[in-house]
Amino acid sequence: MSDHIRNAGPMLASPRCGAKTRTSGACRSPAVHGRKRCRMHGGSPGSGAPKANRNARKHGLFTRDAMAERKQIQALLGEARKLLEGMK
C-alpha cells in the first residue's frame, strides 16, 4: 500500500455549479472562478450577455436623445404649419 497522503480537501471544498441536469439533480462540477456555474453550464470566459444590456441596442432609434430630437422636429413642423395657416 502507498503512503501517499491525498490532499483533495481544498478541491472538494470549492463552490459547485448546481445547474439542473437532464438526469435530474444538480451539476456537481466545480464552478469557474468568479462565476456561479461550471465551464459546461455557462461559466466559461466570454459567455453570457455584456454588462448594461448592450445587446438590447440595435439602432438607437429609441434612445432618449433620438426621441427628444424627433419631438423637437415635430414641434417645429407644427409651428410652421400654424404659421402657414395664418398666412392664408
Ligand SMILES: [Zn+2]
Ligand atoms: Zn455545471
